[in-house]
Amino acid sequence: MTPTREIYWNISWGLAVYPIAIISIAIMALGIYARVNRWRAGRPSEKPSEISLRIWRTLVNALGQARILREGYAGVMHLLIFWGFVVLFIGTLLVMVHEDFHIRVLQGNFYLGYKLALNIFGLGAIVGILMAAFRRYVIKARRLDSDRAFAIAIAFIFVILVTGFLVEGFRIAATELTQHPDWAPWSLGGYGVALIVRGIGEPTLLTLHAATWWFHMITAFTFIAFCIGWSTQSHILLAPVNVFLMRLRPKGALKTIADFKDKGALGMGSVRDAVWKDLVDSDVCVRCGRCHERCPAASTGKPLSPRTIVQKIKNQLHMETVGLPWHSGGNGARPQPNPIVGQNISDDEIWSCTTCGACHYECPIFVEPMTKIVELRRHEVMVRGKMPETAQVAMVSLQKRGHPWTGTPHMRTEWANDLNLNQLSKAGPSEGRSNLLFWVGCSGALVDRNMLVSQAMARILQRAGVEFYVLGNEETCCGDPARRVGNEYLFQSLAKKNIKILQHYQVKTILTTCPHCFNTFKNEYPDLGGVFEVVHHTQFIASLLAQGKLKLDPPSIQSLTFHDPCYLGRHNDVYEPPRSVAQAAGGSDIREMVRSRERSFCCGGGGGRAWMEETIGTRINQMRTREALSTGASIVGTACPFCLQMFEDGIKGIDAGERIRVLDLAELVGQALQTTEATPRQVTEVPLG
Numbered sequence: 001m002t003p004t005r006e007i008y009w010n011i012s013w014g015l016a017v018y019p020i021a022i023i024s025i026a027i028m029a030l031g032i033y034a035r036v037n038r039w040r041a042g043r044p045s046e047k048p049s050e051i052s053l054r055i056w057r058t059l060v061n062a063l064g065q066a067r068i069l070r071e072g073y074a075g076v077m078h079l080l081i082f083w084g085f086v087v088l089f090i091g092t093l094l095v096m097v098h099e100d101f102h103i104r105v106l107q108g109n110f111y112l113g114y115k116l117a118l119n120i121f122g123l124g125a126i127v128g129i130l131m132a133a134f135r136r137y138v139i140k141a142r143r144l145d146s147d148r149a150f151a152i153a154i155a156f157i158f159v160i161l162v163t164g165f166l167v168e169g170f171r172i173a174a175t176e177l178t179q180h181p182d183w184a185p186w187s188l189g190g191y192g193v194a195l196i197v198r199g200i201g202e203p204t205l206l207t208l209h210a211a212t213w214w215f216h217m218i219t220a221f222t223f224i225a226f227c228i229g230w231s232t233q234s235h236i237l238l239a240p241v242n243v244f245l246m247r248l249r250p251k252g253a254l255k256t257i258a259d260f261k262d263k264g265a266l267g268m269g270s271v272r273d274a275v276w277k278d279l280v281d282s283d284v285c286v287r288c289g290r291c292h293e294r295c296p297a298a299s300t301g302k303p304l305s306p307r308t309i310v311q312k313i314k315n316q317l318h319m320e321t322v323g324l325p326w327h328s329g330g331n332g333a334r335p336q337p338n339p340i341v342g343q344n345i346s347d348d349e350i351w352s353c354t355t356c357g358a359c360h361y362e363c364p365i366f367v368e369p370m371t372k373i374v375e376l377r378r379h380e381v382m383v384r385g386k387m388p389e390t391a392q393v394a395m396v397s398l399q400k401r402g403h404p405w406t407g408t409p410h411m412r413t414e415w416a417n418d419l420n421l422n423q424l425s426k427a428g429p430s431e432g433r434s435n436l437l438f439w440v441g442c443s444g445a446l447v448d449r450n451m452l453v454s455q456a457m458a459r460i461l462q463r464a465g466v467e468f469y470v471l472g473n474e475e476t477c478c479g480d481p482a483r484r485v486g487n488e489y490l491f492q493s494l495a496k497k498n499i500k501i502l503q504h505y506q507v508k509t510i511l512t513t514c515p516h517c518f519n520t521f522k523n524e525y526p527d528l529g530g531v532f533e534v535v536h537h538t539q540f541i542a543s544l545l546a547q548g549k550l551k552l553d554p555p556s557i558q559s560l561t562f563h564d565p566c567y568l569g570r571h572n573d574v575y576e577p578p579r580s581v582a583q584a585a586g587g588s589d590i591r592e593m594v595r596s597r598e599r600s601f602c603c604g605g606g607g608g609r610a611w612m613e614e615t616i617g618t619r620i621n622q623m624r625t626r627e628a629l630s631t632g633a634s635i636v637g638t639a640c641p642f643c644l645q646m647f648e649d650g651i652k653g654i655d656a657g658e659r660i661r662v663l664d665l666a667e668l669v670g671q672a673l674q675t676t677e678a679t680p681r682q683v684t685e686v687p688l689g
């Protein structure tokens, strides 16, 4: 006989599941609709473009669970539950197709394979649920907060899965075990249950089967209606939507304000000022805590947690749209413009962020806490005129002197006094087109420690025979500090001035030793009309080495660890060139810190933090210095002026000067430049960019 089974076997009124399903789906849809409508309380977002790329990324991250799988235990756990859910859902649809649409698919070998697949994935989902409960309630993973809705949801899923196997087991015990014993083992879980209950008399088995079947159905539809429709479990439907809507601009680029007369566009003062996408982001956050765990501010005892920021925006949205769930958007009533900062989120929270981007990298569903923090800062700075006093001093200096370093005794060109460099102003516009512009940056030109790096870089270029120019006194800040603290107006005025000068000299390629300048020119100036080829000095040196244009002495450094600057690594994916340079100049003993590359831990100097006091918790630079020390390396190499300063302070702060010192990779190469001619050493070719 062809293997198959009667679908509503032993169930009277089985078709009653349809009205129940319709009611359940309607309640769920109402919940989802209420949420979607709440999002409309915000300002319009740009319409999604590049649809095929979005679909691809949604498939990779929703079906493939790519980001979730970055973490072993949590990734496997979620994968088991997710795919268990998907396969059981498909299995249920096939039952409908077979029975109610009379397309007999569940028969023969397909039916046996179907049974096996559903059982494997169902058992996998149970393992996943047990792993989730174990992690949250037994080992109590630190990053997870208490969430009653989560407890209810996993209890529901567990009951649904277990009762599914019980129903199957009772049916097999009453039918297949005696009538078709060769079909039964294909239902791994159900067969196991059947072997246990087979001693029970048939009438009792039938009663147990029917009762469990109804209990299973009612529980499943209750879960769909209330958990998926009205709780965090709506992420099953909404997380893929958020992934689809992800921002596709370069990772390191902040949004450009197009109209400063539009007061609502000057950052996020209330949920009314938030763009639609920021509200979707906040609403779908599942409180997994991955961002919290990696945040340098949260890890060092500051009051900031990216998860909490997102949750507070979500809570404010929900609070302010209570009573308006059906007409909060469009032309209907809108929530009151209640301030977020000061009322719901504290000043210390928003000013603790280093804009390191770790929260963006970690979030499995592409929520962006950092951009919300910058939006909150923008409102504080541009509308309320509030920011930490020390940051204010730096901004005034930027406005008046074109750099943020108040109290520097140096002039812009002093660092190059003995170097005999060419200035574009003396060369004429066309020289910029065919030659490299070395953008020195405010720190490189005005801070003693960083001036050494600029000098080393200039010598490297001269030694390699590269023709290059500098802007000299015409150079001002690229604007990064202003933009990161939220002073978008000041950023744009600096950026536009720089673009005008660079375009006047027809500059094509900019070389910079600062990842912040690098990121700003590369990713943020294009929005304002400044499109240049931008190269970081580690990329450039790696390329010179690969071409044999630099000859270095044999490495004398014993061991080196490289600290990935956030704006070079995480924001711009430049990881190999610095390592290649470090290896060529420092030797093969490169020791990675526990947190490196994409997961590098911030030095504490980004996001304008270099100009703010750090008075709460452990100093971030000291925590990072300890990580560098734990590698046993004698040098910590870096490639960013802020990281260099932060490590200098960190090393002093923990009195570790005798064990480790910090060098920019340009300094390392500068020290290794051969004084005599020799055969150039070959290193692995590293592409620019």
Ligand code: SF4
Binding pocket: 291, 294, 295, 296, 297, 298, 304, 305, 306, 352, 353, 354, 355, 356, 357, 358, 359, 360, 369, 370, 373
């Ligand atoms: S950008 Fe970095 S410091 Fe800011 S919230 Fe995210 S992880 Fe924390």
Ligand code: SF4
Binding pocket: 284, 285, 286, 287, 288, 289, 290, 291, 292, 306, 307, 310, 362, 363, 364, 365, 366, 367, 368, 369
């Ligand atoms: S923002 Fe993302 S990573 Fe952070 S708690 Fe929410 S879902 Fe998790």
